[in-house]
Amino acid sequence: MASLFHPLCGSNPNTLLKLLTTNGALSTKRFSQIGFALTIALTLWPFSTLERVLMELTRGRRSPIQAPIFIVGYWRSGTTHLHNVLSQSPEFGYISPLATGLPWNILGIVRLFEPLLEKALPEDRHVDKVAVKPNSPQEDSIPLASMGAASYYHGLYFPKGFQRHFQRGVFFDEDNPQVIEKWQNYHIHLLEKVSIHQKGKQLLIKNPVYTGHIGKLKKIWPKAKFIHIYRNPYIVFHSTHHFFSRLLPEFALQNYDNLPINDLILESYPRMMKALQSDSADLPANSFVEIRFEDFEINPLKTIEQIYQTLELPGFEQNSDRFETYLSDIQGYQKNSYSFQPKIIELIESHWQPFIEQWGYKVP
Numbered sequence: 001m002a003s004l005f006h007p008l009c010g011s012n013p014n015t016l017l018k019l020l021t022t023n024g025a026l027s028t029k030r031f032s033q034i035g036f037a038l039t040i041a042l043t044l045w046p047f048s049t050l051e052r053v054l055m056e057l058t059r060g061r062r063s064p065i066q067a068p069i070f071i072v073g074y075w076r077s078g079t080t081h082l083h084n085v086l087s088q089s090p091e092f093g094y095i096s097p098l099a100t101g102l103p104w105n106i107l108g109i110v111r112l113f114e115p116l117l118e119k120a121l122p123e124d125r126h127v128d129k130v131a132v133k134p135n136s137p138q139e140d141s142i143p144l145a146s147m148g149a150a151s152y153y154h155g156l157y158f159p160k161g162f163q164r165h166f167q168r169g170v171f172f173d174e175d176n177p178q179v180i181e182k183w184q185n186y187h188i189h190l191l192e193k194v195s196i197h198q199k200g201k202q203l204l205i206k207n208p209v210y211t212g213h214i215g216k217l218k219k220i221w222p223k224a225k226f227i228h229i230y231r232n233p234y235i236v237f238h239s240t241h242h243f244f245s246r247l248l249p250e251f252a253l254q255n256y257d258n259l260p261i262n263d264l265i266l267e268s269y270p271r272m273m274k275a276l277q278s279d280s281a282d283l284p285a286n287s288f289v290e291i292r293f294e295d296f297e298i299n300p301l302k303t304i305e306q307i308y309q310t311l312e313l314p315g316f317e318q319n320s321d322r323f324e325t326y327l328s329d330i331q332g333y334q335k336n337s338y339s340f341q342p343k344i345i346e347l348i349e350s351h352w353q354p355f356i357e358q359w360g361y362k363v364p
Contacts, residue, residue, distance in 0.1 A: 023158035048104035076239035093198025094137035103143035
């Protein structure tokens with residue numbers, strides 16, 4: 001059974017109403033979630049409006065935030081695991097679960113009700129057994145979707161427009177520069193608030209969508225650094241299908257039969273990887289590092305040291321014990337397992353063969 005607390009509880013009333021009224025008929029089974037989201041949005045509206053006004057009024061008096069470090073990689077390539085490990089360093093800031101759920105209220109009312117709100121956190125991420133704790137770092141896709149930026153999460157919430165929202169949220173609508181401008185404005189606003197919440201630390205931001213948008217991020221953050229993690233494409237395909245299939249029962253406010261999930265995965269992977277290769281080609285050597293998930297899994301500390309050395313980051317030796325402690329704590333974690341049918345293997349290879357060959361992968 002889906003939780004009463006839907007991610008859209010973090011929207012403001014205008015954004016929420018626009019999403020609810022422009023995406024087709026809603027499922028009557030989800031009316032309780034929708035009603036709860038509207039109640040929360042209306043209740044928090046005065047506080048979120050005040051917080052937004054104060055952010056605008058104080059912008060000129062705040063120091064610029066440090067250029068973030070972005071963790072990129074196609075869905076299910078190990079970005080979350082890497083994010084969790086690196087965030088053990090107290091030198092990095094990140095987006096907390098409460099900031100993800102209520103992005104307009106990060107600096108105000110969320111802090112007042114943190115103990116109560118933390119009890120509403122799910123035990124895991126729905127798609128795997130990775131625990132969600134009050135200090136678990138999160139990506140920015142959900143908060144940006146709640147704020148009103150184009151996002152593939154809108155396709156999960158309103159699957160009647162799944163394909164349209166996926167293409168718009170992952171690749172943007174190049175015929176409409178306002179879509180990109182709106183995402184950019186919300187992205188900057190969110191990270192400015194998170195920076196304040198994290199006491200000015202350098203932010204560690206993870207988002208699979210950014211795999212194809214390093215060029216756009218460099219225009220916003222010229223000194224940003226990037227970590228790309230890649231994984232066996234055969235596993236990535238199955239795991240990504242599992243990812244979308246598991247989130248739909250939790251988040252969909254409409255019926256979601258016969259969605260073209262496989263087609264979108266097969267088509268988006270090479271498109272995002274080609275964009276990443278093009279965008280990263282001219283980056284300075286200390287701004288981009290690429291790691292193999294399987295190497296990270298076998299020897300995580302060596303891989304983390306490689307990241308620190310390549311990106312010229314300070315603090316590896318001081319924080320290595322923290323990394324080791326976290327890795328020891330999750331040693332018993334069991335990954336999802338998948339079977340590999342010949343027809344699926346053929347389908348994957350017909351779309352992704354250049355990357356399979358480039359990285360030297362085989363069917364597990």
